[in-house]
Amino acid sequence: MSLPKTFQDKPYAAKHFSEIVDYARENNPFYRKWISDPDHVPIINRRIFLENNDEILNGHEASGSTSGSTGVPVRYVHSPQRARLGQRDVDQFVVELGGLLSCARLIYPHNKNPGPEILDIKSPISEQIDFILERRELVGVEAITSYPTNAEMLAREILNRGLDMSFIRRFGLFSENVESHQKQIIGKAFPNAKIWTSYSSMEFGLIASQCQHEPSFHHLMAHRLGVEVLREEVDEPAPVGERGRVVITDYFNRLSPFIRYELGDLAVRGNCPCGKTRLPALEKILGKVRGALVHRNGERVLFADLSVSLVNLPEIRQYQVIQETIEKFTVKVVSPINQDEKIQEAFMAHFGYLPDQLRIEYVEGIEKEKNGKFYASICRVEA
Numbered sequence: 436m437s438l439p440k441t442f443q444d445k446p447y448a449a450k451h452f453s454e455i456v457d458y459a460r461e462n463n464p465f466y467r468k469w470i471s472d473p474d475h476v477p478i479i480n481r482r483i484f485l486e487n488n489d490e491i492l493n494g495h496e497a498s499g500s501t502s503g504s505t506g507v508p509v510r511y512v513h514s515p516q517r518a519r520l521g522q523r524d525v526d527q528f529v530v531e532l533g534g535l536l537s538c539a540r541l542i543y544p545h546n547k548n549p550g551p552e553i554l555d556i557k558s559p560i561s562e563q564i565d566f567i568l569e570r571r572e573l574v575g576v577e578a579i580t581s582y583p584t585n586a587e588m589l590a591r592e593i594l595n596r597g598l599d600m601s602f603i604r605r606f607g608l609f610s611e612n613v614e615s616h617q618k619q620i621i622g623k624a625f626p627n628a629k630i631w632t633s634y635s636s637m638e639f640g641l642i643a644s645q646c647q648h649e650p651s652f653h654h655l656m657a658h659r660l661g662v663e664v665l666r667e668e669v670d671e672p673a674p675v676g677e678r679g680r681v682v683i684t685d686y687f688n689r690l691s692p693f694i695r696y697e698l699g700d701l702a703v704r705g706n707c708p709c710g711k712t713r714l715p716a717l718e719k720i721l722g723k724v725r726g727a728l729v730h731r732n733g734e735r736v737l738f739a740d741l742s743v744s745l746v747n748l749p750e751i752r753q754y755q756v757i758q759e760t761i762e763k764f765t766v767k768v769v770s771p772i773n774q775d776e777k778i779q780e781a782f783m784a785h786f787g788y789l790p791d792q793l794r795i796e797y798v799e800g801i802e803k804e805k806n807g808k809f810y811a812s813i814c815r816v817e818a
Contacts, residue, residue, distance in 0.1 A: 437474035439695070441663040441672050451686035452661050459692040465490040466692060478670060478682055480697045484509055495690045499545065501637045511638055512690040520687055521640035524656050528644040532631055536605055539570045541581035541589070545637075552576075556585055560592045571602060579625075580607035584811065587617045588753070590624035603628045609635055612722025616746050634702075634720050638693055639683055643717055648709035652716045660685055663695070664704045664717075667735070678703045678721060701727065728758050729816045730786060738812040744781035748774055755801050758814045762791035767798050 436456065442448040456476055459466035465487045470476050484491065488510050497510035513521070529535055540553045541563050549555075552574075554566045563585075570576035581589065586608055593600055606621055606628040613632050621630060634643040634653050639660055643653035655662050661684035666673045673679030681700040685693045705718025721727075727735040738756070745754050753769040764782075768774055775795050783789055 439476065439663060439670075441665075442661060448657065448661055452684055455684065455686050455689070455692060456694060458689055459694055462689070463491065463493050463692055465493075466694065470694070476695055478665075478695045478697050481509065481699060484693075484696065492691050497691075499637060509638060510691075511688070511693070513688060514690055517685075517687050517690075520659055524641045524644070524659065528633065528641065531644070531647050532605065532629070536578040537570070537574045537576045538578040538580060538605075538607075539567050539576045541566075541579065541585060542610075556582065560588055563589055564592065564596075564598070567600075567603075577603060578605040578607065579603055579628075580609065583608045583611045583613045583617045586621050590620045591752070593624040594620070598624075600625045601627045606630050608632045612720060614742060616742075634717065636698060638696070638698075639685060642683070643720070646707055646709050646711075646716065648711055649707050652705055652707035652709070652718055653720060654707065654712055654714040654716050657714050659687060662715075664702050667701075673704065675704050675706060676718070678719070728756070728812060728814050729761060731761050731788065731790075736786065741781060741785040742811055744784065745778070748777050748781075753801050754811065756812045758812075758816055761816060764790050764792065765794045765796060767796050767801050769798060769800060773797075 436453050438449055438452060442452050456466075456470060456473060460470050460473065461467075469479065469487075485507055492510065492512060495512045498512045500508040500510045538552055541556055541558075542553060543556050544553050552570065554563060558566070567576065567579065579586075586606065603625045604627055606625050608617070608621075608630065609632065618630055622628070632645050632650075632653070633641060635641045641656055642660060642662065643655045646652040646654055663682040663684075664673045664679040665671060665682055666677070666679050678701050681698045681702050682695050683693060683698055684695055701721040702717045703719040703721065705716050707716035707718075728738055728741070730736050741756065745751060745756075748770075750772050751768060751770045751774060755767040757765045757767070759765065766778055768778070778795055779789060779793065782793060
């Protein structure tokens with residue numbers, strides 16, 4: 436078998452990648468056709484996976500699915516053994532954080548009967564605050580986990596009300612890209628909380644955990660997953676420090692194999708200086724490709740810089756940038772004052788030009804997606 440370059444000269448990765456490919460070609464009807472030549476294992480994107488989801492499940496009942504925020508959810512099945520492997524990594528991360536704490540989880544409830552520690556992320560911020568305070572009275576809650584965009588809105592409301600959240604010792608952010616301004620405002624609202632981040636997905640569970648010694652780095656679960664970061668235009672490994680597309684192989688999912696599955700995220704590989712673990716690391720996790728805007732020259736432009744410009748505008752409470760075409764943008768803004776001129780200046784600084792159609796729409800609030808997440812940027816243009 437001709438291995439992808441990422442796995443060459445890595446004996447453990449090479450062995451497990453070869454084993455899952457051989458197994459899938461022999462036992463899964465989709466991969467038998469998809470990987471017709473073992474010397475060329477093609478990348479599978481979400482669209483192709485969805486089109487062949489039933490065949491990939493191969494008669495197994497799905498045990499889980501993605502949120503479907505970008506369309507139809509991907510269905511998958513994890514065996515009990517595979518589920519235990521994933522849970523072991525989560526448990527180890529909790530140990531590294533300092534052990535279990537009583538937690539209030541503000542998330543999308545994937546189960547029909549979520550536990551009492553879970554509140555549906557679609558709940559209004561006022562209800563989320565009441566929930567945290569109630570859980571403090573009932574079980575002495577000391578930790579919160581949520582999505583970064585929701586956590587930012589929660590923190591802003593807490594600061595506006597002047598509430599004392601010093602009893603929260605830990606605040607976990609996951610499932611979305613985390614921006615520095617979000618950490619800053621969460622830190623102000625929860626002054627005694629250690630803020631941690633992780634990189635995960637429903638398909639794979641924990642993909643990378645924050646390094647406790649060098650928090651800007653995240654160590655990959657390379658014993659369980661083969662994670663490639665490939666250049667955006669070609670299927671070649673992106674050098675350290677260069678952003679690329681995240682492509683993942685699950686070494687141990689034999690019931691619904693994910694082999695070279697393009698997750699739709701962008702990341703940057705790095706060499707963590709901690710010296711405490713041999714696990715490879717990501718230096719930056721840049722989030723969904725769909726959130727990167729497209730310049731009129733055809734290049735993708737990360738939303739981060741424009742986001743910082745917008746979030747720092749006076750009295751702006753919420754915003755969302757939607758790119759429909761190369762030259763057509765809609766900016767939804769929650770603000771008591773007119774921000775047109777400053778928003779135009781931010782676009783000019785970010786792109787070097789003003790799009791031909793830049794519509795600024797003032798709204799009372801911006802709804803979350805069906806999965807309860809909020810996306811500050813949505814790009815509907817193929818780069």
